Amino acid sequence: MTCSPLPEIVPGLWRARWETAMEEQLSFDSPSTVPQLQRLWRSCNFCMAVFFGLAAYVQVAYSIPAVLSMCVCLNPQITDNIVxxxxxxxxxxxxxxxxxxLAWYLIIYTERNIIHEEEGRELSGLLIATVWMMLCRGSSKHAVGGVRLALATSISLFPFISWLYIYVNKEMRNAWPSHCKTVI
Incomplete structure (x- = not known):
């Protein structure tokens, strides 16, 4: 017997309909929503592949998540691959x-807001890469939807919104070191 939030006094036919509706809502397996959710998941992976690719231009370590995200974009089932x-x-x-x-370094030596520090921006990038890889890791075994998809959408938009904020904020751009003033 499946567990349901409906009390036991509800008649069997209504209970079966309720449970069926709840299963469809929670699993996102209805035929009309699965392709849309998969498209959104692939789009999020494409955005992250672009972000990591741009970050790899500055630091080569981001090329690994760029390639892995592009692989998930092209074939979401690749996360089952052992390599x-x-x-x-x-x-x-x-x-x-x-x-x-970097967190230890920032705690000891930070003088300003961590976003104004090179190490703080690097820490943010490392955390984004780690969370994204953990999010992708279980995507082939569990249905993509609900919390995972909302989190993926938020994370994939965050770097671009942050770049836009930094680009528009003149005070932050004036505080940059000279080697950062030629960035995109």
């Missing part, structure tokens, strides 16, 4: 270690 999983795990472990070091 994809190991590469993702290895890169995430390195990102976590480096993010820990």
């Amino acid at each position: 994809w999983r190991r590469l993702s795990d290895l890169h995430s472990a390195a990102c976590i270690l480096w993010a820990g070091f």
Whole structure:
């Protein structure tokens, strides 16, 4: 017997209809929503591949998540591949270690808002890469929808909105070191 929030006094026919409706709503398996959700998931992966690709222009370490995200964009089932999983795990472990070091450095030596510090921006990028790889890792085994898709959409839009904010904010651009003033 499936667990349902309906009380036991509800007649069997209505209970069956309720449970069927709830299962369709929670699993996102209705025929009309699955292609749309898959398209949105692939679009999020494409956005992240572009973001990581642009970041790889500055720092080569972001080329790994760029390639992995593009692979998921082209074939979402690739996350079951052992090579994809190991590469993702290895890169995430390195990102976590480096993010820990940067967090320690920022706690001790920061003078301004962490976004104004080069290390703070690097820490943000490492956290985005780690969270994105963890989000992609289980995407082939679990239905993409609900919380995972909302989180993916938010994360994939965050870097572009942040870049727009930094580009528009003249005060932040004036505080940049000279080597950063020629960025996009």
